[in-house]
Amino acid sequence: MTRWGILATGAIAASFVEDLRLLPDAEVVAVGSRSADSARTFADRFDIPRAYGSWAELAADDEVDVVYVATPHSAHHAATMTCLDAGRAVLCEKPFTLDLASSTELVQTARARDVFLMEAMWMRCNPTVRRVTELIADGAIGEVVSVHADFGLAGPFAAESRMRNPALGGGALLDLGIYPVSLAHLILGRPDAVHAWASLTPEGVDQNTGVLLGYDSGAVAALTCGIVGATPVTATITGSTGRIALPDPFICPDEFTIRRGTGDPEVVRVVEPAGNGYQYEAAEVHRCLAAGLRESPLVPHAVTLEVMELLDTIRGQIGVSYT
Template sequence: MDRTVRWGVLATGGIAAAFTADLQRMPDAEVVAVASRTEASATAFADRFAIPRAYGDWASLAADEDVDVVYVATPHSAHRAAAGLCLEAGKAVLCEKAFTLNAAEAAELVALARDRGRFLMEAMWMYCHPLVRRIAGLVRDGAIGEVRTVQADFGLAGPFAPGHRLRDPALGGGALLDLGVYPVSFAQLLLGEPDRVQADALLSPEGVDLNTGMLLGWSDAGAQALLSCSVTAGTPVTASVTGTAGRIEIPHGFFFPDRFVLHREGGQEPEEFTAEGPRDSLQHEAAEVMRCLRAGETESPLVPLDGSLAVMRTLDAVRDRIGVRYPGDVVGAGTTPLRPA
């Protein structure tokens, strides 16, 4: 396609609003439809953003012939159903993170997309951020030698009331899927899938994780990642990568950084890299989706589906270690369980 890419937005929450606002700032994107479980919610969202069509059910959006790609912004528990419906209808799909509730659901979505030859991508906007891509490139090119440690944290102070979605097991609540997916994805961007997983957590009375620490290990690389997530404590949201010849430090907001510092061994002066434009823009992932669609690609090389599957397997392994289960899910079903660290 060399014309404007026409988007449909499925769900009307905060992340859907942020993404829609960013899309409407892009000259080659147009939001033409929105869907929710209720017509009232869809209509209110459409009025807010001047979207031409509002649907009170998902199937109508999936069947809309004027929609090129659907952005799925539901809670995690509905990702499999919503994205699957759109893929079945022949739509390209950008699905929010965490990709699904568990690795088995993610594998089903990926198999469906590949079988139908349809584009599918997890909305891991961090992977599309220019500075994160620069960090990955520096590590890949050996700027800090062989990676030995990765550290990353993401925590919110809360408190979140018992009725909040982050406390609801039926919605995939807890710190891990909402926040922990970022540190895990950051580590796996640099090191791939770990072969050892150890974790500990504080659980809520509802059975979701409130505060989780993770230690991941890579035997072949000789590397470890120390990661944490929390919905009870506001952490600095920093990250660092240390190698045999230097280190990279991200002082704040590691998944959408405005700067990072490269330190090389041997007495060289540190190098600071800074971002241009808004640091929290979702336009980078939208631009990657549209680039893929115009190029006829069904997967993004920046956010590959096999990478999303690998992250879901790690999240499953963490939940297995800390004892978190969601209604109806089977942790690790259809996957090879990782062994404890």
């Protein structure tokens, strides 16, 4: 049995706890928040035995095997560092932090403490996405020549909302754009050229962003994200001999469509819909902890840092700062 502690009490924390119920070897034993009342309310809602009014108390609980950090982006570094310093394994929500430097510090700390650490990039753990990458590796669509992906929400978001607050890592890029960027990285690896453009909110965060990644192989990735319009939230991976389409939402699909050569499109169902889709990353954490691993082969530290470096580069080009 893997014993979980939940750090934060928002909507994503609730969804994650709901999905842990789908895993027979998962148990939520504690929750921590900066507010004791919030922690107790969350604990009562999900029948969690212990509720703490501080992150440090949760991190100090020796009956917790791993902590799921579900705070807003801006608090990921501090919350994760609190847990790592206490020797607690961590699954930290994406984006890992607000920038490469602070993400690197977390990885270095985890390695120095000899503690498991993983970014909660659930898309990379999704069975459907994993099957797609297997097919591509096997040459099912030939050599990949392009990746197209988008993630946009309609809004409108109030000026004081988290989505528009620079201090909280607001804007489309970190919240939504990380998914198209991560998919392109998963399929094509580190790009050789990055070109980005965005329109900004009055607060200075991106509200409509386009990114073009170029590869020496000749492949390209065209990616968009935004908080001004509801995009299809789909992705297409085109190869020299075929094409794979991931449906809405491509970040956690249950099926995909593959077209090989001039043949008819084939719909491939990998898993039946269940829960919210977070159970797969939790299961990967269980597997890694049972094997004594300090990082996940599905979401390795190097990938987390390379994607964060890409996001830093894009931010620099579009003129967004979170300070």
